[in-house]
Amino acid sequence: MIPYLDRLKARIGRLGPFCVGLDPHPSLLAAWGLPASAAGAERFARSAVEALADQTACFKPQSAFFELWGAAGVQALELVIADAQAAGALVIVDAKRGDIGSTMAAYADAYLGGGPLSGDAVTVSPYLGVGALAPAFERAEACGRGVYVLARTSNPEGGAIQLAAVSGGGTVSQSVVDAAAARNEASGLGAVGLVVGGARAGGGTDLSRFSGSLLVPGVGAQGGSMAVLSQLLGPTPAVVLPTVSRAVLEAGPDPKALRAAAVRFTEEAQAAL
Amino acid sequence: MIPYLDRLKARIGRLGPFCVGLDPHPSLLAAWGLPASAAGAERFARSAVEALADQTACFKPQSAFFELWGAAGVQALELVIADAQAAGALVIVDAKRGDIGSTMAAYADAYLGGGPLSGDAVTVSPYLGVGALAPAFERAEACGRGVYVLARTSNPEGGAIQLAAVSGGGTVSQSVVDAAAARNEASGLGAVGLVVGGARAGGGTDLSRFSGSLLVPGVGAQGGSMAVLSQLLGPTPAVVLPTVSRAVLEAGPDPKALRAAAVRFTEEAQAAL
Numbered sequence: 086m087i088p089y090l091d092r093l094k095a096r097i098g099r100l101g102p103f104c105v106g107l108d109p110h111p112s113l114l115a116a117w118g119l120p121a122s123a124a125g126a127e128r129f130a131r132s133a134v135e136a137l138a139d140q141t142a143c144f145k146p147q148s149a150f151f152e153l154w155g156a157a158g159v160q161a162l163e164l165v166i167a168d169a170q171a172a173g174a175l176v177i178v179d180a181k182r183g184d185i186g187s188t189m190a191a192y193a194d195a196y197l198g199g200g201p202l203s204g205d206a207v208t209v210s211p212y213l214g215v216g217a218l219a220p221a222f223e224r225a226e227a228c229g230r231g232v233y234v235l236a237r238t239s240n241p242e243g244g245a246i247q248l249a250a251v252s253g254g255g256t257v258s259q260s261v262v263d264a265a266a267a268r269n270e271a272s273g274l275g276a277v278g279l280v281v282g283g284a285r286a287g288g289g290t291d292l293s294r295f296s297g298s299l300l301v302p303g304v305g306a307q308g309g310s311m312a313v314l315s316q317l318l319g320p321t322p323a324v325v326l327p328t329v330s331r332a333v334l335e336a337g338p339d340p341k342a343l344r345a346a347a348v349r350f351t352e353e354a355q356a357a358l
Numbered sequence: 359m360i361p362y363l364d365r366l367k368a369r370i371g372r373l374g375p376f377c378v379g380l381d382p383h384p385s386l387l388a389a390w391g392l393p394a395s396a397a398g399a400e401r402f403a404r405s406a407v408e409a410l411a412d413q414t415a416c417f418k419p420q421s422a423f424f425e426l427w428g429a430a431g432v433q434a435l436e437l438v439i440a441d442a443q444a445a446g447a448l449v450i451v452d453a454k455r456g457d458i459g460s461t462m463a464a465y466a467d468a469y470l471g472g473g474p475l476s477g478d479a480v481t482v483s484p485y486l487g488v489g490a491l492a493p494a495f496e497r498a499e500a501c502g503r504g505v506y507v508l509a510r511t512s513n514p515e516g517g518a519i520q521l522a523a524v525s526g527g528g529t530v531s532q533s534v535v536d537a538a539a540a541r542n543e544a545s546g547l548g549a550v551g552l553v554v555g556g557a558r559a560g561g562g563t564d565l566s567r568f569s570g571s572l573l574v575p576g577v578g579a580q581g582g583s584m585a586v587l588s589q590l591l592g593p594t595p596a597v598v599l600p601t602v603s604r605a606v607l608e609a610g611p612d613p614k615a616l617r618a619a620a621v622r623f624t625e626e627a628q629a630a631l
Contacts, residue, residue: 155474214515242487
């Protein structure tokens, strides 16, 4: 089983450092002339995958916009994951799950264990403690998959908790970064990645010793900055994966326009990094 | 639309302060002689609802154990929610969702907007900031539903982030409690509840000014303590809702044994509170 980080590096090396977020927001469905339904979300995301899979390293379907339609939407998500993987792309399921004990293990099984909702990686949330996420780390390491832990996000409300001071010193977000780095050092696999908002990365979060993967949302609509982020990397730099959703998808549904938008963002990311 | 907190109080007043967690863990499915599948999870949870709905205030299905089976499991969850609501019980979907902006709004629509996964309340996680959860609070207040925010959990890893010091003073968990209390004061509806582990509630978390609902997991298998918690409540006390999963469900599948176990826990909770 080839580790996730190695598969990611290979794919980025060939196609550039870019991830397309698949967010079938009702307003985008309307713009594409699709119904606000599970069928609309399915058509939207599978069309985007079909147009982009041969030129895009990764897709990041946003689970919320599928769960919105209940089980029918989740079935659409299964098909999107299957399509993208069949086309050779990596899939990061953006689910931000987080729980404890056997419940966390169930999430790990669901999203990293090879079942119908398993992509190549999943996003998780550490409010219950990074230690509580261990079942996901273990499963990812055992299965050649990855886990992206929320560390420092770009939304204005994010600092309230993420910049709180932990008992050993430093911020909450730094403690998440350090725990992820330590886990990767111990395993040698780099299965643990981090979600870091580009524009906010500089405040209270030192990334210079982290050499796993950084998932960086919000380069487009949310106004993040690749240039800021690239200055924060250390001598063994993290594998930065900028992800853009709406700013690419609103170019659709025309496949040529979608491809052109994705090429533009990929080139911008490559230049900035 | 009757507010969630009022509906909860009425149901607790009639049946006692108790919530049965519906966690179709594979080991419980095996103990009940059910297959490890979506069909097994569905049969398990719907049987528990059928046995207990006339004597139990609330059910708390754990989404992870349904997502484990992909869309088929989520469809089972839809049926469990529908059964419980049809029988008059309240349903708290334990999903611990948390995101920002339009994604958080999509989760709010999915779990509080009246669709197939909407219960009477949903659990959410505040790592992205309590402020980022506003779309869920708004939706809950508008629809007579509730939101339980993770505040202080009983797992040993929970303190690492929950007891970090926020910039204005106090702990992260206290800042979550205070934000929930402020939101409820402003709305007058009490739609925002908190998840607080019974055994840990005393450390760094003052609940004396919170008068919404407290969801308290782990009274059974996780070893929490109702007595500890009840001492922490203020003059306008919170509506405490102890929730037990495995310690009730392992009495099944015999309906009489399930009912007897739930009665025992309900009486214990009532005595302690």
